[in-house]
Amino acid sequence: METYTRSNFKESIQLFKKWLTSSKQNARINYMKYLEIQKIVKDKLNFELKNKKILDIGCGQRYPYTYLLSKNNRVVGIDLDVILKRHDIENYRAIISKNGINRFFKTFLRSLLFDRCYFKELSRLNTTERKLQCEIRHMNAENLKFNDRSFDFVLSILSFEHFKDVEKCVQEVKRVLKKEGKFYISVDVYSKLHGGHEINPKQPWNHLLDKNFKPNVNLNKLRLEDYKTLFSRHFTKIHFICEEDPEVKQLLTPELKKKLSNYSDIELTMYPLIVMGQK
Numbered sequence: 044m045e046t047y048t049r050s051n052f053k054e055s056i057q058l059f060k061k062w063l064t065s066s067k068q069n070a071r072i073n074y075m076k077y078l079e080i081q082k083i084v085k086d087k088l089n090f091e092l093k094n095k096k097i098l099d100i101g102c103g104q105r106y107p108y109t110y111l112l113s114k115n116n117r118v119v120g121i122d123l124d125v126i127l128k129r130h131d132i133e134n135y136r137a138i139i140s141k142n143g144i145n146r147f148f149k150t151f152l153r154s155l156l157f158d159r160c161y162f163k164e165l166s167r168l169n170t171t172e173r174k175l176q177c178e179i180r181h182m183n184a185e186n187l188k189f190n191d192r193s194f195d196f197v198l199s200i201l202s203f204e205h206f207k208d209v210e211k212c213v214q215e216v217k218r219v220l221k222k223e224g225k226f227y228i229s230v231d232v233y234s235k236l237h238g239g240h241e242i243n244p245k246q247p248w249n250h251l252l253d254k255n256f257k258p259n260v261n262l263n264k265l266r267l268e269d270y271k272t273l274f275s276r277h278f279t280k281i282h283f284i285c286e287e288d289p290e291v292k293q294l295l296t297p298e299l300k301k302k303l304s305n306y307s308d309i310e311l312t313m314y315p316l317i318v319m320g321q322k
Contacts, residue, residue, distance in 0.1 A: 066157045070164035073107035080108070080198070080227060087282060087319055090225045092116060095195040098219060100184050100212075100228075101202025102126070105161060106177060108198060113175040119189075121182040185211040193219045197226040201315060203270075204231045204238070205261050210273050217277050220322040228318045233264040234310040236291045247294045248311065251303060267310050274318050281320035287312045 084090050095116045099109040102120030109120030120126075166175075182188055184199075185208050197216050206212050216226055231238055239250025240260050250256045265273075267285065274281055291312045295303075303311060 066161040067164045069105075070107075070161050071168065073105075074111065074165060074168040076200070077108055077111045080200075083284075083317070084196075084225065084227055084319070088225045088227075088321065090196070092196065096193070097196045097198060098187075098189070098194045100197065100199035100216070101205070102179065103200075105158065106179060107165065108200060109177050109179065110162070110165060110175055111169055112198075113177050114169055114171055119178045119180060119194075121180050121184065121187070123181070123183060125181050126179045184215060187215045187219055189219045191218055192221045192224075195221055195224050197224070197228075199226075199228045201229055201231050203228060204233065204263060204265070206263060207261070209263060209265060209270070210276075213273055213277050217322060222322060224322045226318075226320055226322075230270060230316045230318070232267050232270065232310065232313065232316050233262055234266055234306050235313050235315075236288075236294070236311070238262075247299065248303060251306070267307075267313070267316065270316060270318065274320070278320045278322070280322075281318065284317035284319070285309060286314050288314050 081092055084092060092112060093115045097112055097116050097118045099106070099112070099118060099120040102109045102122050104122075104124060104126060106120045106122075106126060109118050112118045180188075184202070184206055197220060199216075203209055203212065216228075220226065231240075233239070234251065236247060239256060239258055240262065241249060244250070246252065250258070271283060274283075287309055292308070295308065295311055300308075
């Protein structure tokens with residue numbers, strides 16, 4: 044029978060500290076991304092994210108952009124996961140019912156042990172002493188429960204790759220935007236290096252090379268041109284940012300390039316696709 048030694052305890056403390064540090068690092072990463080989004084939207088769309096009504100599609104368990112934007116805007120975050128904003132039986136039941144027991148345990152432990160550290164760091168970076176009031180709803184992006192022309196701005200960060208009917212989601216974005224409303228959507232296109240969402244891939248672009256590969260999350264596998272076509276079909280004032288990642292390009296050897304000849308270099312080596320536009 045294994046005993047819990049002093050060494051085991053020391054290792055557990057070190058692991059706990061590592062996770063706390065990771066929470067702070069994630070908060071910093073999210074905050075820097077938030078600043079980057081603000082700058083791009085202002086430079087490219089001539090639109091300041093202040094005193095606006097905003098929808099954040101696929102806000103995530105920690106809803107960083109919903110939280111940060113709430114400092115100067117009225118923001119609604121939606122997600123197919125039930126977000127644990129407070130610890131009570133009804134929230135627990137909802138998570139288990141909608142997302143399963145495994146998701147519940149992951150969410151519960153993360154929220155209990157690390158979220159306080161994460162949000163404290165996010166608040167410090169955002170110079171926010173007051174507790175921000177975020178409206179979070181459980182909702183499908185393919186069927187938004189909002190009236191037409193409800194929002195000034197729609198944001199979605201790395202969520203569209205998980206949606207089954209992307210065109211329906213694009214239609215819904217257009218429907219809920221006010222006249223001349225703006226949007227910023229980033230997408231992890233399936234063909235890019237980490238497009239398969241593997242934690243430890245056997246090889247670069249394993250999700251494209253392994254015929255038996257099965258994603259552990261929902262992925263629609265749309266390609267770069269598919270996204271461009273879908274968005275262009277519903278918006279005329281639109282701008283795509285699709286840039287090559289130099290570090291990833293170094294991994295694309297002649298041998299791999301030959302094996303992945305069905306894909307263009309930009310599809311394989313790109314940063315997340317950014318789609319911006321106006322209704």
